[in-house]
Amino acid sequence: MRVIQATIPILYRSVDLDGVIVDCNQAYADRLGYTVEEVIGASLFDHATKDTRGVLKQAFVDWTVSQKTNIPVRIKLEAKDGEIIDVVRTFRNRYDGDDVVGIDSSIVEFSYIKELQDLYNVGARDGYEDPNIMRRSVDYVGTVIDCSQSYLDNMGYTRDEVVGISLYEHTASRSKGNLHSNMNNWRLGRHSPAKIWMKRKDGSEFPTFLTSVDETNKEGMVVGRTVSLKIIDE
Numbered sequence: 001m002r003v004i005q006a007t008i009p010i011l012y013r014s015v016d017l018d019g020v021i022v023d024c025n026q027a028y029a030d031r032l033g034y035t036v037e038e039v040i041g042a043s044l045f046d047h048a049t050k051d052t053r054g055v056l057k058q059a060f061v062d063w064t065v066s067q068k069t070n071i072p073v074r075i076k077l078e079a080k081d082g083e084i085i086d087v088v089r090t091f092r093n094r095y096d097g098d099d100v101v102g103i104d105s106s107i108v109e110f111s112y113i114k115e116l117q118d119l120y121n122v123g124a125r126d127g128y129e130d131p132n133i134m135r136r137s138v139d140y141v142g143t144v145i146d147c148s149q150s151y152l153d154n155m156g157y158t159r160d161e162v163v164g165i166s167l168y169e170h171t172a173s174r175s176k177g178n179l180h181s182n183m184n185n186w187r188l189g190r191h192s193p194a195k196i197w198m199k200r201k202d203g204s205e206f207p208t209f210l211t212s213v214d215e216t217n218k219e220g221m222v223v224g225r226t227v228s229l230k231i232i233d234e
Helices: 026-032 053-066 110-120 149-155 173-187
Strands: 010-016 021-024 073-078 084-096 099-109 133-139 144-147 194-199 205-216 222-231
Touching: 010 026, 010 084, 021 026, 053 073, 084 110, 099 110, 110 144, 110 205, 110 222, 133 149, 173 194, 173 205
Parallel strands: none
Antiparallel strands: 010 021, 010 099, 073 084, 084 099, 133 144, 133 222, 194 205, 205 222
16 A cells, blocks of 8 residues: 655744744744754744734634643745745644743645645545544644534534644544554554544543544545544443
8 A cells, every 4th residue: 555644844933931832843944945043043923924913913812821722723824935825823822841832833725635635635525424424624733624524513612713723633642652653654664443532622541443434546645635524322
């Protein structure tokens, strides 16, 4: 089985408590047309377009109050040459020991997500929408590309809160290791079922039985997978 490993490039940047960028990966600097040295020291708002700075500022303010993380925010970045880049941003707390010192952000271009949504075309499939089974479709690294209405209803999220986030964010802590192993086995071509505990938006947890099928491109190369999660008794 052949697998495309770099389906969606992810841009990373880290900011301090004041929103000043203290680190980024080379992919972030290259995509925006800067050197890493030019990025570090800038405000995270400097790279957002004027029409989306308000959304980003509100998300940052909300985080300073609640420190609730892993919420997808769709914004636009402006490259040095003026190109506008539509992205989905998620973030985690940045720690120094036990102290929260800022935010680590993962940024994915929405065009890549849209390409995979069109490729997977889950809305045209018979059986994808099943009230008794939760389904989510991901890329190679585990970015959620799409999901069924049953998934949203059971998890308590809207579609905008799900698309673009890592599948691990909706997995209960007790099952993250199992899911990581299951993903690694899948990348090796082994479709192993697994018992996975899920975590709803309200914090409640429940067990599911996971099975999966491959998602392929037009050349037949595996670019992701769709997972079926059937709720089971403890």
